[in-house]
Amino acid sequence: MEHLEELRKLMRLQGADAERALAWLVRVAAAGGASQVFLATDPAKREVSARFDGRPFSPGELGSVLESFFAPAGSPKLRAKELAAALLSLLRADPEWVTVSSGSGAGRALLRLRSLEDLKVEAARDSGSETVVTARERPLSPQPLFGAGTGAALRERCALSRIPVYLDGRLLPPFDPEALGLEGVEFDSEGVRGWLGVPADPGAPSRLYVSQYGILGAEASVALPGLQVEARVNDDRLHLDAAKNDFLRDDAFARLLGRVGAETAALRTEMVRLQCARMESVGCALRDPAALEWWRRRLAGDRGGGRPELEADARRTLWLRGGARSSSEILDAPLFFDAELRPLSLADLDRLRAGGPLPRFAECPPAEAEFLRERYGAAPRGPRETRVRAPRSAPASLPQSADxxxxxxxxxxxxxxxxxxxxxxxxxxxxxxxxxxxxxxxxxxxxxxxxxxxxxxxxxxxxxxxxxxxxxxxxxxxxxxxxxxxxxxxxxxxxxxxxxxxxxxxxxxxxxxxxxxxxxxx
Incomplete structure (x- = not known):
C-alpha cells in the first residue's frame, strides 16, 4: 500500500482503451512461454477474457502482483511485473471487477480485484491449468472494455506476435506487407527481428513501430543516417518507461537503431532489383496521359491517391533517387524516363552526357533537377511542348479575316x-x-x-x-x-x-x- 498513490498516478498516465489491456495480456503470455492465446468478448455478460498456457503464476506472485510493478531490472518478479501492468490497464477502464486464475491442482489460485485497494487471493474453484484473466464491464460504463474497433486495434498491436492469437475463435492475422501492397525485406538478426520497407515520404524521418514480445509498445520518429525507412521491429531486451507508454532511449534502444540501419543495405539491394525489373512496365503504363500526369504529381510530392497499381513504384523511385547521391549500388537502377518514356539510369545519363547533352525527361521535379544539375553541370529539360510561339521574324502573319x-x-x-x-x-x-x-x-x-x-x-x-x-x-x-x-x-x-x-x-x-x-x- 506504500506505492498506492504512485500506482494511481501511473494508471492515469496509461491509455483507457481496452485493446491496450488485452494486447498487454498477450504480452504477459508470450513472456511466460505460452504456445497460444485465446481472447474472448461476451457482450451478454459484459466480459472480456484472456486464456493462455505457459508458466503459471504462484499464489505468492498473485498476492504481491501490484508490488512487482516496481521491481528493478533483473528481478525475478519481472514476469509478474508484466501482469501488474496489464491489470493497471484493465483497472484504468474502471471495470466492475477483474479476476486472475493460475496454477494447477491444489496450487491453483484466484486473484480478485475491484480496485487498487480492494484485492484478495483465494483458492480457485475451477480445475483448469491455464492462466485465465477476466474483467467485467460496469453497466452503462462510459469506458467499454470492447467495441467495434477492438479487432482491428488488436491486429495492429499483435502484428509481430510469434504465438497465435485468437479473438472470439478467429486467428488474428500477422503483419502481411504484400497484402498491403508494401515492398520491403524481413530480417531476424542479433536479437532484433522485423520488417523494413520504403516510406511514403522518403524525405521525412524514419517511422518505427517498436514491439516487445511481439506486441506493439510505441512508435518512434528517428532520423537515421542515409536512407530513411518504415520499420516494424521487435526486441525483447528493450526497457519501458514507468508508465509503460514508451521505450527508454537507452543503450538497448540504440542497439535496435543500429540493427535497423545495418539492415537498410539489404532493403536497398532488394529495391534496386525490383526497380530494374519493373520500370519498363511502368513506362508502358505511363503512356496513358492520365497516368503520366499522376506520376508527375506523385514524384513532385503530391500523395493523393488514384493509382494504387503505381504507388509502390512511385515510392520506390523516390526512395532510390534520395539515395543516389551516396550509393554506387543505385547507379544502374532506372530512376528517370526520357520524353519517349524509356527508362534511364544514372549510368545511362553518364554515357549520354559524355557524348553530348542530356535527353529530355518525361518528368523531373525540382529536387531531382537540382541533383542532376550538380552531377552533370546542366539543367534537365522536360518534354517539348507543342504550342504557338512567337516567330523570329514574321514574313507571314495571317489576319483572322483572311480567306x-x-x-x-x-x-x-x-x-x-x-x-x-x-x-x-x-x-x-x-x-x-x-x-x-x-x-x-x-x-x-x-x-x-x-x-x-x-x-x-x-x-x-x-x-x-x-x-x-x-x-x-x-x-x-x-x-x-x-x-x-x-x-x-x-x-x-x-x-x-x-x-x-x-x-x-x-x-x-x-x-x-x-x-x-x-x-x-x-
Whole structure:
C-alpha cells in the first residue's frame, strides 16, 4: 500500500482503451512461454477474457502482483511485473471487477480485484491449468472494455506476435506487407527481428513501430543516417518507461537503431532489383496521359491517391533517387524516363552526357533537377511542348479575316522566303492563331503551326474531311532551296497536297511518328 498513490498516478498516465489491456495480456503470455492465446468478448455478460498456457503464476506472485510493478531490472518478479501492468490497464477502464486464475491442482489460485485497494487471493474453484484473466464491464460504463474497433486495434498491436492469437475463435492475422501492397525485406538478426520497407515520404524521418514480445509498445520518429525507412521491429531486451507508454532511449534502444540501419543495405539491394525489373512496365503504363500526369504529381510530392497499381513504384523511385547521391549500388537502377518514356539510369545519363547533352525527361521535379544539375553541370529539360510561339521574324502573319484564297499564297510565300523543304505532322491545337517558326529548334530548322479558322476549309479538299480536331504543323528542315513542285503549283494543287500530307500524318498518330523517324512524309 506504500506505492498506492504512485500506482494511481501511473494508471492515469496509461491509455483507457481496452485493446491496450488485452494486447498487454498477450504480452504477459508470450513472456511466460505460452504456445497460444485465446481472447474472448461476451457482450451478454459484459466480459472480456484472456486464456493462455505457459508458466503459471504462484499464489505468492498473485498476492504481491501490484508490488512487482516496481521491481528493478533483473528481478525475478519481472514476469509478474508484466501482469501488474496489464491489470493497471484493465483497472484504468474502471471495470466492475477483474479476476486472475493460475496454477494447477491444489496450487491453483484466484486473484480478485475491484480496485487498487480492494484485492484478495483465494483458492480457485475451477480445475483448469491455464492462466485465465477476466474483467467485467460496469453497466452503462462510459469506458467499454470492447467495441467495434477492438479487432482491428488488436491486429495492429499483435502484428509481430510469434504465438497465435485468437479473438472470439478467429486467428488474428500477422503483419502481411504484400497484402498491403508494401515492398520491403524481413530480417531476424542479433536479437532484433522485423520488417523494413520504403516510406511514403522518403524525405521525412524514419517511422518505427517498436514491439516487445511481439506486441506493439510505441512508435518512434528517428532520423537515421542515409536512407530513411518504415520499420516494424521487435526486441525483447528493450526497457519501458514507468508508465509503460514508451521505450527508454537507452543503450538497448540504440542497439535496435543500429540493427535497423545495418539492415537498410539489404532493403536497398532488394529495391534496386525490383526497380530494374519493373520500370519498363511502368513506362508502358505511363503512356496513358492520365497516368503520366499522376506520376508527375506523385514524384513532385503530391500523395493523393488514384493509382494504387503505381504507388509502390512511385515510392520506390523516390526512395532510390534520395539515395543516389551516396550509393554506387543505385547507379544502374532506372530512376528517370526520357520524353519517349524509356527508362534511364544514372549510368545511362553518364554515357549520354559524355557524348553530348542530356535527353529530355518525361518528368523531373525540382529536387531531382537540382541533383542532376550538380552531377552533370546542366539543367534537365522536360518534354517539348507543342504550342504557338512567337516567330523570329514574321514574313507571314495571317489576319483572322483572311480567306482561303489568301491563305495558300501566304504559305507559298513563306516557303519561298525560307527556301527549305517541308514535312507535316499533327499537333493537338484549336484551329485559330498564326503562322510562325519554333523558337527553340536547331539552327536551320523551323516549325510552322497552321492554326487558323480557314485551315478546316484547307484540309477539307481531300476526302471531305470536314473540321478536324487538330491542326497541322509544318516542320521545315534546312535545305537551301525548295523543290520546284512546291513553288510552281497552282493554289488548288497545293491545297490538295497539304491536305493529303496532313491527313496522312495525323491518321492514327503512329504512322506520323514512324514517318518522321524514317524521313518520310515530306
Amino acid at each position: 482561303a484564297a489568301g491563305l495558300v499564297p501566304a504559305l507559298k510565300a513563306w516557303f519561298r522566303c525560307l527556301g527549305v523543304k517541308a514535312k507535316l505532322r499533327a499537333a493537338e491545337r484549336k484551329l485559330d492563331g498564326l503562322l510562325g517558326p519554333a523558337a527553340d529548334l536547331a539552327e536551320g530548322s523551323y516549325e510552322l503551326n497552321l492554326r487558323h479558322p480557314l485551315l478546316a476549309e484547307l484540309l477539307s479538299c481531300e476526302g471531305g474531311a470536314g473540321v478536324l480536331p487538330f491542326a497541322a504543323s509544318v516542320v521545315l528542315t534546312g535545305l537551301n532551296r525548295l523543290r520546284p513542285e512546291w513553288t510552281d503549283r497552282q493554289d488548288a494543287e497545293l491545297q490538295a497536297e497539304l491536305a493529303r500530307c496532313a491527313l496522312q500524318a495525323c491518321e492514327g498518330g503512329a504512322g506520323d511518328a514512324q514517318g518522321e523517324k524514317d524521313g518520310q512524309g515530306e
